[in-house]
Every structure is written in structure tokens, then in C-alpha cells.
Amino acid sequence: xxxxxxxxxxxxxxxxxxxxxxxxxxxxxxxxxxxxxxxxxxxxxxxxxxxxxxxxxxxxxxxxxxxxxxxxxxxxxxxxxxxxxxxxxxxxxxxxxxxxxxxxxxxxxxxxxxxxxxxxxxxxxxxxxxxxxxxxxxxxxxxxxxxxxxxxxxxxxxxxxxxxxxxxxxxxxxxxxxxxxxxxxxxxxxxxxxxxxxxxxxxxxxxxxxxxxxxxxxxxxxxxxxxxxxxxxxxxxxxxxxxxxxxxxxxxxxxxxxxxxxxxxxxxxxxxxxxxxxxxxxxxxxxxxxxxxxxxxx
Amino acid sequence: xxxxxxxxxxxxxxxxxxxxxxxxxxxxxxxxxxxxxxxxxxxxxxxxxxxxxxxxxxxxxxxxxxxxxxxxxxxxxxxxxxxxxxxxxxxxxxxxxxxxxxxxxxxxxxxxxxxxxxxxxxxxxxxxxxxxxxxxxxxxxxxxxxxxxxxxxxxxxxxxxxxxxxxxxxxxxxxxxxxxxxxxxxxxxxxxxxxxxxxxxxxxxxxxxxxxxxxxxxxxxxxxxxxxxxxxxxxxxxxxxxxxxxxxxxxxxxxxxxxxxxxxxxxxxxxxxxxxxxxxxxxxxxxxxxxxxxxxxxxxxxxxxxxxxxxxxxxxxxxxxxxxxxxxxxxxxxxxxxxxxxxxxxxxxxxxxxxxxxxxxxxxxxxxxxxxxxxxxxxxxxxxxxxxxxxxxxxxxxxxxxxxxxxxxxxxxxxxxxxxxxxxxxxxxxxxxxxxxxxxxxxxxxxxxxxxxxxxxxxxxxxxxxxxxxxxxxxxxxxxxxxxxxxxxxxxxxxxxxxxxxxxxxxxxxxxxxxxxxxxxxxxxxxxxxxxxxxxxxxxxxx
Numbered sequence: 001x002x003x004x005x006x007x008x009x010x011x012x013x014x015x016x017x018x019x020x021x022x023x024x025x026x027x028x029x030x031x032x033x034x035x036x037x038x039x040x041x042x043x044x045x046x047x048x049x050x051x052x053x054x055x056x057x058x059x060x061x062x063x064x065x066x067x068x069x070x071x072x073x074x075x076x077x078x079x080x081x082x083x084x085x086x087x088x089x090x091x092x093x094x095x096x097x098x099x100x101x102x103x104x105x106x107x108x109x110x111x112x113x114x115x116x117x118x119x120x121x122x123x124x125x126x127x128x129x130x131x132x133x134x135x136x137x138x139x140x141x142x143x144x145x146x147x148x149x150x151x152x153x154x155x156x157x158x159x160x161x162x163x164x165x166x167x168x169x170x171x172x173x174x175x176x177x178x179x180x181x182x183x184x185x186x187x188x189x190x191x192x193x194x195x196x197x198x199x200x201x202x203x204x205x206x207x208x209x210x211x212x213x214x215x216x217x218x219x220x221x222x223x224x225x226x227x228x229x230x231x232x233x234x235x236x237x238x239x240x241x242x243x244x245x246x247x248x249x250x251x252x253x254x255x256x257x258x259x260x261x262x263x264x265x266x267x268x269x270x271x272x273x274x275x276x277x278x279x280x281x282x283x284x285x286x287x288x289x290x291x292x293x294x295x296x297x298x
Numbered sequence: 299x300x301x302x303x304x305x306x307x308x309x310x311x312x313x314x315x316x317x318x319x320x321x322x323x324x325x326x327x328x329x330x331x332x333x334x335x336x337x338x339x340x341x342x343x344x345x346x347x348x349x350x351x352x353x354x355x356x357x358x359x360x361x362x363x364x365x366x367x368x369x370x371x372x373x374x375x376x377x378x379x380x381x382x383x384x385x386x387x388x389x390x391x392x393x394x395x396x397x398x399x400x401x402x403x404x405x406x407x408x409x410x411x412x413x414x415x416x417x418x419x420x421x422x423x424x425x426x427x428x429x430x431x432x433x434x435x436x437x438x439x440x441x442x443x444x445x446x447x448x449x450x451x452x453x454x455x456x457x458x459x460x461x462x463x464x465x466x467x468x469x470x471x472x473x474x475x476x477x478x479x480x481x482x483x484x485x486x487x488x489x490x491x492x493x494x495x496x497x498x499x500x501x502x503x504x505x506x507x508x509x510x511x512x513x514x515x516x517x518x519x520x521x522x523x524x525x526x527x528x529x530x531x532x533x534x535x536x537x538x539x540x541x542x543x544x545x546x547x548x549x550x551x552x553x554x555x556x557x558x559x560x561x562x563x564x565x566x567x568x569x570x571x572x573x574x575x576x577x578x579x580x581x582x583x584x585x586x587x588x589x590x591x592x593x594x595x596x597x598x599x600x601x602x603x604x605x606x607x608x609x610x611x612x613x614x615x616x617x618x619x620x621x622x623x624x625x626x627x628x629x630x631x632x633x634x635x636x637x638x639x640x641x642x643x644x645x646x647x648x649x650x651x652x653x654x655x656x657x658x659x660x661x662x663x664x665x666x667x668x669x670x671x672x673x674x675x676x677x678x679x680x681x682x683x684x685x686x687x688x689x690x691x692x693x694x695x696x697x698x699x700x701x702x703x704x705x706x707x708x709x710x711x712x713x714x715x716x717x718x719x720x721x722x723x724x725x726x727x728x729x730x731x732x733x734x735x736x737x738x739x740x741x742x743x744x745x746x747x748x749x750x751x752x753x754x755x756x757x758x759x760x761x762x763x764x765x766x767x768x769x770x771x772x773x774x775x776x777x778x779x780x781x782x783x784x785x786x787x788x789x790x791x792x793x794x795x796x797x798x799x800x801x802x803x804x805x806x807x808x809x810x811x812x813x814x815x816x817x818x819x820x821x822x823x824x825x826x827x828x829x830x831x832x833x834x835x836x837x838x839x840x841x
Contacts, residue, residue, distance in 0.1 A: 065705040067626075067633035084634075085702060158718070240687055245701045245716050256698070259559045259577060 023216075023293075030292040037288020043281035051098040058091035063246040071264040081266040083257065089266060092248035093274050099249045100278065103164050103242075104230035110168025111229075112222050115175020120206055122176065123183035134180065137173035145170050146235055153241045160233075160249070163242035167232045171225055178221050182214035189213075216293040223289055227282030234275055250275050345536040347840040348549040349822065352561045352570040355688045356529045356554045358722055361512040362497040363437040363454040366725060368691060368741055368831055371494045373552050375832050376534050377420075378497035378517030381411050381430070381476075382488060383834070386826045389598075389745025391492045395425060395518065399488070406483040406784075413474040417541040419500035420522040427470035429501035434461075434468035434478075436504060437495070444508055451509040455729065459753045459762050460490040460743075464781075483782040485789070486752075489744040493832060520545035520836045529554055546839035558689055565590055565817045571840065572825065573817040575691040578638030584817045596649045597814040598742040598829040600642060600750065601692040603683070603703065603807040604766035608731045611679065618804040620670035621735075622660035624710045625703060629662075631810050634695055634702055639810040644801040645750050646793075647811040649829065651786070652747030654794040659801055659808060667710045681707070681714040682734035686724045691831065692739035692812050700737055703807070728765045735807070736765065741831050747793040752777050755800050766805040773799055 031037050050057055059079075066086035074081040080089035122133035140148065152166035186192065187210060195209045236242035237251030245252060250271040257268030357370035362378055365371070383394035393399060396411040403409075417425035436444040437457045448454065454462075464484040471477045480487070490496060503516035515523045518541065521534035532552040536545050553570070555561045561573040562580040568589070584590040605612035612618060631639030643659035646652050685700035693699055700716045707714045714735075719727065728736050740763070742749045753759055756777050757769025773796050780792035801808070814827060824837045 063705070065702060067629045067702075070633055084698070085705070240697075240718055244718065245697065246704060259557065260579075262559070262583075263579075 027216075027289075027292040031288055034288040034291065036284045037292070040281040040284025040286075040288065043277060044285060047097050047101060047278055047281065050094055051101045054095045054098050058088070058094040060088035060091040062087060062091040062095040062248045064088075071260065071267070073264075074266055080270040081264070083253070083267045084260060084264075089253075089270050092253060093250070093270050095248040096250045096253060096271060096274065097278070099160065099243055099247065100230050100234065100251075100275070103160060103167075103233035104226040104278075104282075106164045107167035107171070107229035107233060108222055108226045110165060111171035111175055111225065112218070114168070115172045116179050116218065118172065119176040119179025120183050120210065123180040123187060124202065124206055124210070130180075133176065137176045140170070141173045146232060149232060149236060150239070150241060153236060158241050158244065160237075160243045160247070163233050163236040166236070167229050170232070171229065174225070175218065175221060178217050179214060182217055183210055186210050186213045220286055220290040220293060223282055224286035227279040227286070230282070231275065231279055345544060345546060345548045347547055348551060349547050349572070349835070349838060349840055350551045350553060350570045352553050352555045352564060352573040354554065354556060354558065354561070354575060354690075355721060357532070359452070359512050360515050360523075360526060360532070361448075361451075361509065362494040362499065363457045364448060364452060364509070364512065365494065366455055369552070369554075371743070371832055373532050373534070374494050374497060374515065374517075375519070376521040376550055376835050377515050377519045377523055378494065378499065379519050380491050380493070380496040380498065381413075382492045384492055384828060384830060384832065386834075387595075387828055389489065389829050391489050394492075395430070395498060400478075406782075407480045409478040409480070409487065410471065411476045411478075413476065414541065415474060417518055418539050419503070419516055419518050420537055420539070421500050421503055421516045422539070423500055423502040425498070425518055426501075427472060427474050427476045430476045430498050431468045431470045432501040432504065433497075433499045434465075436499075438462040438465055438468070444504060448509040451512065454495070455762055456753075457495050459756075459759050460493065460495050461487070463758055482778075483784075485781060485784050486744060486746040486748045489746055490749075493743040493830070521547075521550060524549075543836065545836050547835060550835060556688065558694060562817060565819060568819065571819045571822050574815075574831075575689055575694050576815065576817055577636075577689070577694050578813075578815060579636040581636070581638070581815060581817070589820050590817065591820055592815055592817055593825070593827050594638075594813050594815045595827055595829075596640070596647065597692070597812045598647060598649050598745060599692040599740060599811055599814075600645055600647060600808075601639070601690075601699075601739040601810045601812060602642065603700075603735050603737045603809065605735055605805055605807075606731060606733055606765075607767045607805060609734060611681070611734070614674050615803065616670045616674035617676055619660065620667045620674055620676070620710070621707065621712065622804050622807055623663045623667035623670065624712070625660075625706045625807060625809065626662040627809060630699070630702060634699065635810065635812065638694075638813045638815060640813075642808040642810050644797050644808060645754065645806070646747055646797060649811075650742070650745065650747055650750065652751075652790050652793045652797075654797060657794075657798060657801060660804070664710050671710065671712065676712065678711075678713060681712060683714050683716045684724070684728075684733040684736040685716060685718050686721050686737065687718050688721050690739055691741050691814070692810075693737070694812070697737075699809070729761050731761065731765070731767060733765075738765070743830055743832070745829055747790075747797075748777070748781060751793055751796055751800070752781065755796070755805070768800070768803070768805040770799070770803070 064087060069082050070084055070086040072078055072082045078088050080093060083089055118133050122130040149166040149170050152169055153162050156162040192205060192209055195205050233242055234251030237249045238255040243249035243252055253271035254268050260267050353369050357365055357367045357373055359365035359370055360374055362374050379394050381394060381396040382391040385392050395413055397414045400409040400411045413425060413427060435442050437454050438461055439445055464480050464482060466479045466481050468476060468478050499511060500516040504511055507514050520537055520540045522537040524533040524535045526532045534550050536548050558577040559580060562576050562584055564570040565573045565584055581592050585592040605618050607613060627641035631641050644657045683700045683704060685697040687697050689696045697718050704714050704716055727733060753763040755764060755768050755773055757774050760767045760769060776792050776796040780789045783789045818825060821841045823839045
């Protein structure tokens with residue numbers, strides 16, 4: 001997951017090469033020079049590897065219960081202690097990374113794909129289509145995020161998959177608006193007119209000429225969004241609407257550990273720190289990308 | 299949210315202070331004094347202070363025969379009364395609205411209660427035999443328009459289990475004499491009338507509100523209803539027209555605090571006076587402290603999961619027995635419940651007079667479980683464990699119990715998944731028979747073994763409390779005989795036979811019984827635990 005977002009920076013270089021070769025190269029250079037961006041990227045690679053190799057990294061079965069060792073403080077045998085079922089907290093945090101990164105990634109992807117499609121459609125066709133699409137987006141935006149997500153989960157049923165879909169839907173308007181704005185400004189440019197004049201069909205104009213030129217803000221939005229999506233899915237799990245027990249999930253672990261916060265604080269603290277570190281990493285990378293890609297800095 | 303709570307508290311404190319001032323004022327009030335208002339002048343000398351009672355979740359209703367939660371049972375006991383009531387910390391009953399225990403006809407089919415005279419409901423209407431008959435007719439007579447009207451609001455789910463199945467009619471036979479006519483002999487009737495489904499509601503209020511009596515409770519209890527803000531608080535206030543000794547408290551606020559540890563913190567900080575239930579692991583932080591303590595005693599309850607026998611998957615006795623052998627109940631009692639649990643052998647806790655000490659039950663034996671799974675031809679199918687989410691008195695760990703059980707199943711090779719559902723919805727679909735292995739429990743209302751065995755395993759109660767949908771002619775017959783029998787040792791023998799058969803059939807995972815624990819501020823005086831959790835607040839005071 002983290003690997004994917006780290007390589008996402010160089011890949012559009014080729015795609016956008018015809019339009020503005022210097023932008024992507026310069027952006028990469030700026031990103032690599034950003035200390036905080038690189039810290040974030042390193043953290044993401046680490047979490048990504050942890051998620052992929054959870055089976056190898058975690059010392060114990062994350063759902064194996066042993067009441068004889070319940071709520072033991074962190075020690076050499078159990079790095080982050082054990083929870084109220086005697087399960088190894090470190091192993092659960094490691095496996096939880098898989099769930100959380102997957103949840104954040106899938107939710108952000110759903111939002112990205114749908115938002116991209118809707119935003120481009122609205123901006124390209126203008127008029128009624130634009131009105132219809134953007135007013136529906138306004139309706140979605142008028143609900144508080146988490147409340148809307150809870151409503152969607154209530155309709156679709158509890159579980160990780162529905163939680164991811166719900167969070168994805170909730171974030172569609174953000175993308176749709178960003179994409180629409182970018183497409184509107186690019187769509188008025190001469191090269192788009194030129195492409196149209198050569199008889200290119202709508203789809204070709206959009207994908208080949210408009211899209212590469214609106215990627216920058218979307219990449220930034222997506223990177224920042226994975227972080228918020230992780231928090232939100234953890235939030236749904238915390239409320240019992242996301243991942244169902246006993247699957248380790250940082251939100252679930254926080255929720256279960258909070259009643260032991262006074263005498264066994266490690267149960268809730270470590271998953272909390274894991275959420276903090278991951279979201280921070282996505283934000284650092286997102287910020288660095290924004291700085292790197294901001295055309296005003298060119 | 300916190301702000302609004304604080305301001306409400308501040309308001310109440312101010313109101314409480316005003317009450318104290320008013321109470322201390324000379325009895326001869328100046329005729330010209332108007333600013334105190336009418337309420338202050340009618341305050342009794344002794345009624346002071348506000349008691350805050352914290353629990354885990356709000357009640358579903360405040361209509362005595364309609365509600366289904368222990369919280370509702372507790373709150374309505376402040377507002378309403380029955381013909382009889384429990385003696386302090388006992389399952390024996392004594393007269394309440396009735397002047398004396400009923401006269402029972404020689405064939406055991408007619409019970410006549412003589413009411414105390416001069417009792418008034420909170421709305422000022424008098425308690426008459428007609429009013430009592432009206433209140434009962436509404437809940438047991440299926441042709442009564444008010445009964446029909448109440449169905450849309452959820453009806454009276456448990457009334458048949460306690461009263462409706464046996465009582466054919468309730469009628470006034472004099473100004474203050476009410477007669478219950480029974481279809482068959484039923485010795486638990488009188489204790490059943492002490493619990494909320496047997497509470498008497500004002501006839502005038504029922505005529506006025508119908509099923510909306512839920513939001514406008516009017517009883518004869520020592521406290522009258524002030525307001526109910528769903529999921530936030532229920533407030534009741536001293537009733538100055540109470541027929542008996544006036545309650546000492548001015549107000550009681552029942553407040554849901556979903557987080558068990560927060561309830562305990564609030565007790566420690568003095569933001570609540572009584573907390574029930576709470577996580578037993580937190581008991582040590584309030585027990586025997588300068589300002590706080592824990593009241594505890596063995597509980598009259600059972601914590602279990604029921605197999606939905608309507609589903610083909612569970613119509614498999616060796617499978618049900620195997621799963622019972624797979625669970626380490628002792629470990630759950632000691633660890634999950636921090637020592638506040640007692641492993642369950644069968645249905646009845648040792649505190650019930652019907653407890654059978656010779657019953658063997660299912661001791662933890664994974665090997666036996668595996669052998670029985672072979673007999674059951676278990677082929678690796680996934681079993682769904684349905685769980686509620688909030689803590690209950692009989693299971694303060696909520697859905698964590700399901701997680702623990704899932705691992706015990708896994709250890710003997712049984713695959714299972716956990717499905718959690720919000721409490722109100724959970725009980726609804728459980729009654730509709732849509733769940734699979736459904737966690738649940740029971741806090742006994744009456745202390746009679748019938749209140750465990752009858753409600754859960756009598757075939758006519760299927761879909762009410764009996765949501766394993768168990769029913770066998772043999773057990774039905776034993777339960778019927780036990781209910782007709784009046785000799786206690788003979789009743790016990792019949793109940794024991796019934797329980798032995800039920801335990802062998804294993805329609806439940808028999809898990810544990812919990813101690814009754816209540817965290818309390820020491821400023822609260824004369825709060826007495828009741829085996830039935832139906833607490834009386836008449837004599838409680840705060841200093």
C-alpha cells in the first residue's frame with residue numbers, strides 16, 4: 001500500500017510528459033528534498049511492509065486467547081503487553097495495520113474513482129449535468145461525515161467491507177469538487193480546443209488531454225484522504241460498526257481497551273499510537289506532495 | 299453536550315437548595331409570600347436531596363407491562379406499585395396496595411384482594427377496585443381496545459408469561475375488592491403481581507393517554523414522574539400525596555452512562571450516587587473507600603446463550619452438548635468476570651430455593667466435546683454467534699463474552715462468526731426467531747423457579763422470553779404440575795426434574811451467574827439490595 005503511493009509520484013511523469021515535462025521532474029526533486037515528506041514516506045513503507053508480512057513479523061497468533069496471561073504489562077515476551085483476553089497486543093497491532101491500510105486505501109480509492117468520474121463529467125458537459133451532479137454532491141456534503149457513514153452502514157449492514165464503502169461514498173464530493181475545478185480551468189485551455197478541433201471524441205479528450213493535467217491536486221487529495229479514511233474506518237470500528245471481533249483492528253482495539261485505560265493503559269495506547277503514526281505519515285507525504293506539485297511554486 | 303448536562307445539574311442543585319431553604323423555613327408561612335411558588339410550600343419537612351442513579355443504557359419504555367428492561371423495572375418501581383411488594387432483600391411478598399394477602403377460593407381459582415382505602419394516584423384520581431381491574435384488563439384482555447391500541451407500540455411482550463396465560467379475568471367485586479379468576483391453579487401468581495407487569499396504572503390516565511402512558515406515567519408510587527429525556531435522564535420527584543410513609547428523597551435522577559468505567563469514575567467523583575451495573579474488575583477502586591463502597595450479594599440471575607431451535611442447524615442435540623463441554627466456565631467466571639461470576643451448572647443459581655445440588659451439568663471437557671462433535675456429524679459449518687453490545691447485569695462484559703466463547707469453540711474445531719446487534723433491535727429479532735446462537739440472560743423478577751424455568755422453557759412462552767423456542771410435552775407437564783402444586787418441597791422436586799431434562803437437552807450454553815454488585819456513595823443511607831433488582835427508594839436518603 002505504502003509502496004504504491006511512494007511510486008505513484010514518478011509514474012505520472014511519463015503520462016504527463018508531453019504536457020509539461022518539467023513539472024513532474026521538478027516536483028520529484030522537490031519532494032525528495034523535503035525532510036518531513038521523506039520521513040512520512042519511510043514510515044509508510046515500514047507500515048506497508050508490516051502489513052504485507054504480518055504473518056512473519058507478529059510473534060503470536062493475534063486472536064489466540066489465553067486467560068492465564070490476561071492484561072500483562074509490556075515485557076520482553078510481550079512487547080506491548082497482552083489484552084483482556086491474554087492476546088498479544090503487538091501481534092494485534094501488526095495485523096491491525098493490514099486492516100487499517102486496506103480500509104484507508106480502499107475507501108480512498110472508491111472516493112477517488114467515483115469523484116474523478118463525476119467531477120470530470122460535470123465539468124466537461126457543464127449545464128444540466130453539472131447542476132445535477134454538483135447539487136447531489138452538495139446534498140452529500142450537507143451531512144456530517146461520520147453520521148452519513150453510520151447511516152450508510154445501517155443500510156448496508158455492519159462489517160469492514162461496508163464500512164470501507166460507506167467511508168468511500170462520504171468522501172466522493174471532495175474529489176468531485178477538486179476535479180471539477182481543475183477540469184474547468186484546464187478545459188478552457190487552447191490545447192483542449194485543439195484536440196476537439198481535430199475531431200477527438202469526448203472520452204479521448206478527457207482521458208488523454210484533460211486528465212493528465214488535473215492529476216496533481218488529485219494525488220495530493222488522495223494521499224491526505226487515505227489518512228482521514230483510516231481514522232474514519234477506525235471510528236466506525238470503534239463504534240462497533242466496522243471490523244467485527246475478533247479480527248484485530250486498531251479502532252476495535254481502542255474501543256475494547258478504553259475500559260482498561262486506568263489499570264492497563266497499554267491495551268488502548270499502542271493501537272492509538274499506530275493510528276497516530278500512520279495518519280501522520282500520510283499527512284506528511286500529502287503535505288510534501290502538495291508543496292512539490294503546487295504550480296504556484298514553479 | 300457536557301455543558302447542557304452541567305447546566306442541568308447546576309439547575310437541580312439550585313432547586314435542591316431552594317427545597318432545603320423552604321423546608322427549614324418556619325411552618326407559618328407569610329400569607330403575602332408569593333415568590334416561593336406552590337411547590338415549595340407543599341414540600342414535606344423530610345424530603346431533601348437528589349439521588350443520581352447511573353446505569354448502562356436507557357430503558358425502552360416506562361409503561362410497566364410494555365417495557366422489557368431491568369432499567370425500566372427499577373425506574374417504574376419508584377413511580378408505581380402493585381397489589382403486593384417484596385419485603386426488604388427478600389423474595390417473599392407483603393401487601394402493598396392491597397390491605398392484606400388475598401383470600402383464595404378453595405379450588406384455588408379465585409384470588410380476591412381487598413384494597414387499602416384512601417389511596418390516590420399522582421393525578422389525584424382514587425385507587426378503586428374498578429381502577430385496578432381496568433389496569434389489568436388493558437394488559438391481559440386481548441379484546442380490550444387499549445390492549446389493541448398498545449400493539450402498535452410493541453404490545454405487552456411478557457405479560458402472558460407472568461399473568462396473562464393463567465388469569466382469565468380481573469373484575470371489581472366491591473368498591474375496594476378485586477377478584478382474579480384463574481384458568482388453572484397457579485401458585486406463583488401472587489409473587490408475580492409484585493413485579494412491574496403487575497403494577498397498577500391510573501384508570502383516568504389510561505383513558506386519557508392510551509399507550510402514550512409510556513411518556514406520561516401515572517401511578518401511586520412514592521415518586522411522581524417529572525420528565526424523561528431519552529438516553530439522557532429520567533427524573534422523578536417526591537409525591538406529596540403518597541398514602542404510606544413519605545419518601546425521604548426529593549428527587550431521583552436515573553441517568554444512562556454507557557461506559558462502565560465512566561460510571562465508576564462518576565461515583566468516585568461524586569457525580570453519581572449509585573451505579574449499576576459495572577465491570578467487576580473496577581470494584582476494588584470503590585470498595586471500602588472513604589466515600590464509596592460496593593454492596594454485593596449472590597445474584598438471582600443467569601448468563602447464557604440460547605440455541606435457536608427453530609433452525610435446523612441447532613436441532614442437533616450432540617452438537618449443543620458438545621458446545622457446552624467446549625466452554626471453560628470457571629475461567630470465564632474468574633477472568634472475564636474478575637471473580638464476580640459463578641459457573642452455571644444448569645439454569646437456576648444456587649441462591650434460588652429450587653437449586654438442585656445434585657445436578658451435574660457440563661464441566662469443561664474439550665475431548666468430550668470433540669467426541670460429541672463426531673456424533674453430531676459436524677462438518678465444519680460456520681456457526682453464527684449473535685451478541686448484544688451493551689453490558690448487562692448478568693454479563694457486564696457485553697459482546698466480549700462472545701469473543702471468548704468463539705475462541706473456546708475454535709479450540710475444539712468449531713468455526714464461528716460473531717454478529718453484534720444494537721440492544722433494542724437485538725431483542726426484537728430474537729423474539730422473531732431470527733438469531734442463531736444468541737447471547738442473553740435473565741435477572742429473576744420473582745425468585746420463584748417458575749420465573750427461570752417456566753418463562754424460558756414452557757412451550758407457550760415461545761417468542762416471549764422463551765426465545766430458544768424450546769418446548770417438550772414432558773417439560774411442559776412437569777412445569778404445569780409444579781405451578782399447580784402448593785407444597786414447596788413437592789414443587790422443588792418437580793422443578794428439579796424439569797431442569798434435569800432441560801439441561802440434558804441443552805437448548806442453552808449454560809455459562810454463569812453473576813454476583814449482584816452496586817457501587818454506591820456512602821452519603822446514601824438505607825439503600826437495600828433486592829434479589830430481584832427491583833429496588834425500593836421509599837426509605838433511601840442522602841446526607
